[in-house]
Amino acid sequence: MKSTVTFTSLVFLILGCLGSLIGCKEKPEGQALQHQEPLRLWYTRPAQDWMQEALPLGNGYMGAMFFGGMEEEHIQFAEESLWAGGPGSHDKYKFGIRNGAHQNLPKVRALLKAGKLEEAHRLANQELTGEIHKSEENPTSFGDYGAHQTMGDLYISVKQEGEIQNYQRALDLNEGVATVTYQAGDVHYQRKFFGNYPKRVMVYHFESDAPEGTDYRIRLESPHQKLSEKFENNTYRWEGQLPGNNLRFETCYRVLTDKGIVSFEKGAVLVKGGSSITIIHTASTEYQASYPDYRGRDYKALNQQTLAKVEGLTSIALYKEHQQDYQSLFHRVTLNLGGHSRDSLPTDQRQKTYYEGTSDPGLEALYFQYGRYLMISASRPGTMPMNLQGKWNHSVDPPWACDYHMNINQQMIYWPAEVANLSECHEPLFDYMKSLVAPGQVAAKEFFNTRGWIVNTMNNAYGFTAPGWSFPWGFFPGGAAWLCQHTWEHYAFTQDTVYLQHTAYPLMKEAALFWMDYLTEDENGQLVSFPSYSPEHGGISTGASMDHQMAWDLLNNCIRAAEILNTDEKFREEAKQVRDRICPPMIGKWGQLQEWKEDVDDPDNHHRHVSHLFALYPGHQISVTKTPQLAEAAKVSLNARGDDGTGWSLAWKVSFWARLRDGDRAYKLFKRVLKPIVEKGYNMTDGGGSYANLLCAHPPFQIDGNMGSTAGIAEMLLQSHAGVLDILPALPGVWAQGSVKGLKARGGYTVDITWDNGTLKQVRILANRPGACTVNHGEKKITLNFQKGETKTLDASEFE
Structure with a gap:
């Protein structure tokens, strides 16, 4: 009988070095690994609930959630x-477009000018909404x-006997790998799961030390219509089709085994006597973003x-490739917020004790x-960009269609991309x-009779850029403008003028044309968004502040881009004239930043949307x-x-x-944001927090809260917008000591910061372009001149 001590040692070896399957890794050249404490989520029991407990894996194209069940x-x-x-999907589907809807726009505006707000809203809600058909x-x-659709579920049964001991289910962020380890009787079982982006596959590896090997049964279930199923050369293929639009797809996996005998019976792949099996999994559809x-x-x-590209590759080879790819991104940034490690507690318990008041800066990092x-x-x-749930969806009718919500959520999802040193991950959004420009131009023309392109609140994979099918939530033609801020920020952080010329500027300019046509002169000679709705809050308006911002x-970004590229002088001057006439942010009667042109803010309203503060963040106007x-x-x-709100609002x-x-x-x-949430269902006011798997709760799960929180921590440590x-x-004050390495700043800088007793100790700056850079800390500013590739270090004494 193998001792528990031996098994425990094996667990630590697996989690720290990926054990006997992968082998300990060497530190990648030029990368700083985080050794303060493990970066892992871990639990002492299998997941029971998809949203609250299962753990996410992905390869960019696919998202998988694993439960860690022992027998299955x-x-x-x-x-x-x-x-x-x-x-x-329907013979009347036309991307939500209501032909000639703009003919009702003058009527809505006339009603607003006459002060007939309810009538204006009724007409807009009747004639300016997009169309869907059920x-x-x-x-x-x-x-x-x-809506986005789940593709299916894999179930892998493991034949085993004996009492279960030493169970652990974990997700190691340093490695980008999930593990399940436990002992059943005298036999030790371990699993390792990961996504390999370069090869476009998911990899699920199972092994045991049973002398006679272990029997496995693999079956696939899908809620969609099956067109065909076959198994040959140890490869299983399942082809399906969606109802309505008849979109076809296929998912397939190859089974590798050590010593096992593989067969196929009644829709299931059987492996008998395998000391290990590896399932190499992929999927695709006939969808194309055209x-x-x-x-x-x-x-x-x-x-x-x-x-074909993974033919002959072992799980070890696939893992090494994944590790090199993943860690080249992940280990660019390390964060240490001081304090004692509480990783010895399972993550669900750790989250609970943290929220009850136990200091745990390691959990925050x-x-x-x-x-x-x-x-x-x-x-x-x-890949396609992340949606409301990233790439993780288990439903055929998910919340809010698991779509691209453009009135805050989609943008928030990508807030960390630049500052957290993941610029490449921003590219799918661009x-x-x-792909949205062509349908967005049609929507701008038909609903508002303008040039340019727009996107409204809800946007799917099929060019639905029209307003939503009910107001106020559905009206948000500013979605494209907000998206275009991301294109400018990518340039601001990377200083890539080729990208600015060929990608960012064309998108920005085309979106600007809409506003140059849509903004309307008011009685004060200012340009206002007319009509407009502040996102999901309040009624119809003669000028929602967020639109103006x-x-x-x-x-402003278009003008700066045109100046940098030395192009479009005429357009640049027109844009300046429009920009300078836009109704500016205004202070209302109780000292508030007004949400609308009208000074009607209610100080007792606690709505989750605070959209009129766009100019503060992520904007640069305030x-x-x-x-x-x-x-x-x-x-x-x-x-x-x-201070209450949904997850993304917090x-x-x-x-x-x-x-x-x-x-x-x-x-x-x-x-x-880290408040433990155990309730299921929806909460549109004050239910925000995080589930036991640390996925953010709107509730239900939305990934925007995770991403917005990551960006928020970076914003607390480094800012460069001014x-x-x-x-x-x-x-x-609670982060009295710590360090962060690898954050990015606008202007093309990489910044490392160390502090102690709440005071800056050292800042190290790497410049990817030549020029002057002003560094501010407290009341002191220091100007540095850099050569491209040069690094400079400033100590605390230089800011005294």
């Missing part, structure tokens, strides 16, 4: 492009708008090519890095934006140093709205308070 492993998986709805063939809640048909990919050929792990796992060059930001009165008004508005408030340089208030909001590198601008 459950791996639920989704592929990014499996979408219901769209072309072919039918039995489109069973999702949103009819032919559709308006207006959205078809064309040879999904079977793609799967065949994918499996883990949450920051978890956001980066999720982004690396779900958004890589060549590729997707390019986004339009100003977009035009800052503590340059516009202190507006910053103070933003603070008044934030205090009025309160995350946004973290960055608001960081920009206001109140680190303790930002920290209070961040800690609220043209200087602001070091530790909002450091909370």
Whole structure:
């Protein structure tokens, strides 16, 4: 009999070095590994609930959630492009477009000018909304708008006997690998799961030390129609089709085994007597991001090519490739917030004791890095962008269609990309934006009779850029302007002028044309968004402040881009004239930043959306140093709205308070994000927190809260939006000592910071371009001149 001590040692070896299967890794050259404590989520029992307990894996194209069951492993998986709805789903589907809707726009405006707000809203809600169509063939809640779809579930039965001991289920962020280890009787079992982005596969490895080997049974279940199923050359293929749009897809996996005998019986793959098995899994659909048909990919050929590329490769080889790829991104940034490690507690217990008051800065650093792990796992060059749940969806009718919500959520998902040193992970969003221009131009023309392109609140994989099918939530033509801020920020951080010329500027300019046509002169000679709705809050308006702030930001960025590229002088001058006439942020009667042109804010309203603070974050129009009165008004508005909210709302408030340089208030909001949530269902007001698997709860699960919190922590430690590198601008008192390495700043800088006793100790700056850089800490500014590739270090004494 093998001793428990031996097994425990094996567990630590597996988690630290990936054990006998993978072998200990060497430190990648030029990368700083985090040794303060393990970066892992771990639990002492299998998951029972998908949303709250299962753990996420991904290879960019696919998202999988594993449960860690002992006698039967459950791996639920989704592929990014499996979408219901769209072309072919209904004979009336036309991307939500209501032809000639703009003819009603003058009537709505006339009613608003006459002060008939209710009548204006009724007409807008009747004539300016997008269209969807419901039918039995489109069973999702949103009819032919559709929804992202789960693809299916893999179940792997493991034949075993004896009492279970020493169970552990874990997700190691440093390695990008999931493990399950336990003992049944005298036999030790271990599993390792990971996604390999370069090869487009998921890998699930099972092994045991049973002398006679172990029997396995693998079966696939899918909620969709099966067209065909076959098994040959140890490869299983399952082809299916969605109802309504008839989108076809295929998922397949190859089984590798050591000593086992493989067979196929009644839809299941059987392995008898295998000391180990490896399942190499992939999937694809016929979807192609090409308006207006959205078809064309040879999904079977793609799967065949994918499996051909892994022919002859072992799980060890696939893991080494994954490790090199994943760690080249993940280990760019390390974060140490001091304090004692509490990793000895299972993560669910650790989260609970933390929220009850036990200091655990290691858990806070883990949450920051978890956001980066999720982004690396779900958004890589060549993939589709993350949706509301990243790439993890187990439903055919998921909340809010598991879509691309453009009035805060989609943008928040990508807030960490640049500052957290994951610029490559930003690229899928830009590729997707390019695919939205053509349908967005149609929507702008038909609904508003303008040039340019727009995106509204809800956007699917099929070019639905029209307003939503009910107001106020459905009206948000500013979605494209907000998206375009991401294209500018990518340039600001990378200083890539080729990208600016060929990608960012064309997208920005085309989006700006809409606002140059849509903004309307008011009685004061200012340009206003007319009509407009503040996102999901309040009624119809003659000028929602968020619209004005986004339009100003977009035009300002277009002007800067045109100047850098030395192009479009005429357009540049027109854009300046429009920008300078836009209704500016205004301070209302109780000292608040007004949400609308009209001074009608209610100080007792605690709505989750605080959209009129866009100019504070992520915008650049309001800052503590340059516009202190507006910053103070933003603070008044934030205090009025309160510190409750949904998950993403709490995350946004973290960055608001960081920009206001109140680190303790930002920290209070961040800690609220980590509140343990055990309830299921929806909460649209104050239910935000995180589940036991640390996925953020709206509730239900939405990945935006995870990503917004990661961005918020970075904003507390480093800011660069005001043209200087602001070091530790909002450091909370609880983070008395710590360090961060590898954060990025606008202007093309990489920044390492160390602090002690709440005071800066050292800052190290690497420049990827030549020029002057101003560094700010406290009341002191220092200007440095860099050569490209040069690193400079400043000690605390230089800021005294």
